[in-house]
Amino acid sequence: MSDRAASLDETDRRIINALQGGFPVSEHPFAEAAAPLGISEDELIRRVDHLVSAGVLSRFGPLYNAERLGGAVTLAAISVPEAEFERVAALVNARPEVAHNYAREHRLNMWFVVAADRPERIAEVLALIEAETGFPVLDMPKMQEFFIGLRIAA
Amino acid sequence: MIALQVDRDSIDDVDRRIIVATQKGLPLVPRPYHAIAEALGLSPDDVMSRMKRLAESGVIRRIGCIPNHYALGIRANAMSVWDVPDEKVGELGRRIGALDFVTHCYQRPRHLPLWPYNLFAMVHGRDRAEVEREVDIIAAELGSSCRARDILYSTRILKKTGLRLAE
Numbered sequence: 541m542s543d544r545a546a547s548l549d550e551t552d553r554r555i556i557n558a559l560q561g562g563f564p565v566s567e568h569p570f571a572e573a574a575a576p577l578g579i580s581e582d583e584l585i586r587r588v589d590h591l592v593s594a595g596v597l598s599r600f601g602p603l604y605n606a607e608r609l610g611g612a613v614t615l616a617a618i619s620v621p622e623a624e625f626e627r628v629a630a631l632v633n634a635r636p637e638v639a640h641n642y643a644r645e646h647r648l649n650m651w652f653v654v655a656a657d658r659p660e661r662i663a664e665v666l667a668l669i670e671a672e673t674g675f676p677v678l679d680m681p682k683m684q685e686f687f688i689g690l691r692i693a694a
Numbered sequence: 695m696i697a698l699q700v701d702r703d704s705i706d707d708v709d710r711r712i713i714v715a716t717q718k719g720l721p722l723v724p725r726p727y728h729a730i731a732e733a734l735g736l737s738p739d740d741v742m743s744r745m746k747r748l749a750e751s752g753v754i755r756r757i758g759c760i761p762n763h764y765a766l767g768i769r770a771n772a773m774s775v776w777d778v779p780d781e782k783v784g785e786l787g788r789r790i791g792a793l794d795f796v797t798h799c800y801q802r803p804r805h806l807p808l809w810p811y812n813l814f815a816m817v818h819g820r821d822r823a824e825v826e827r828e829v830d831i832i833a834a835e836l837g838s839s840c841r842a843r844d845i846l847y848s849t850r851i852l853k854k855t856g857l858r859l860a861e
Binding site for chain 1: 724
């Protein structure tokens with residue numbers, strides 16, 4: 541159990557669970573969002589501020605959809621022999637279009653997200669990574685998306 | 695192959711300035727949209743109507759808390775992957791995406807023979823035992839539609855910069 545999760549009280553947990561979406565766009569959004577939680581506008585602002593500074597929240601605000609900004613995103617995977625793993629990771633990470641890269645336990649052991657400002661650039665970046673690393677890159681763009689969210693025990 | 699609905703024409707420079715000003719979070723003040731408007735030299739009504747439009751068109755997925763999973767004690771991060779019939783993937787994806795421990799759920803292409811899986815569900819738990827219980831719940835939900843499955847645990851974050859519009 542994380543120290544930071546353990547320090548959350550019941551109101552913090554209700555805020556995190558209730559406010560992962562639906563924060564209003566209005567003149568007094570914190571007041572509107574606070575009312576159903578049974579707390580004041582001031583208290584909601586203070587608690588969200590604390591959750592952000594404590595690192596429990598990465599941030600509070602809009603989550604933008606990169607594809608809809610006119611760009612494109614894909615998930616890609618490579619199977620890398622252990623002896624070459626660090627060399628390949630350095631090459632992949634050096635590309636500014638690579639936003640995330642994770643090592644995973646599988647024959648396909650390196651999984652990374654590529655984001656570009658135009659769709660054609662994705663194929664170019666994957667081809668560059670194949671050329672630089674010498675390993676085939678599997679392109680796994682999202683075809684359909686089903687709900688995104690996180691719930692913590694209240 | 696990316697099913698893109700490119701909307702770059704519908705985002706103008708003012709939208710772009712609003713996105714850049716808010717992508718790291720809203721000001722935590724009683725009237726956050728007014729604060730953004732003031733910082734950008736726009737009217738509050740203009741900022742709010744543009745943000746509503748961005749939310750309706752899907753450029754903004756949602757507005758609110760963006761949790762840091764690691765800080766919430768969620769340390770086991772696994773990608774569960776499933777081979778289900780393509781004709782059922784929409785219905786099954788919606789059911790799996792509705793489970794409270796599934797944070798992301800997508801259909802992605804297979805790469806046969808190496809990669810037979812077409813449904814991805816990101817599962818988070820405090821430890822691997824919890825993740826395995828969650829994966830069993832998904833398996834039960836999929837029933838006989840599940841033809842093959844695997845769990846890929848992440849062992850290391852090699853890079854994490856997030857997606858950002860250039861400022």
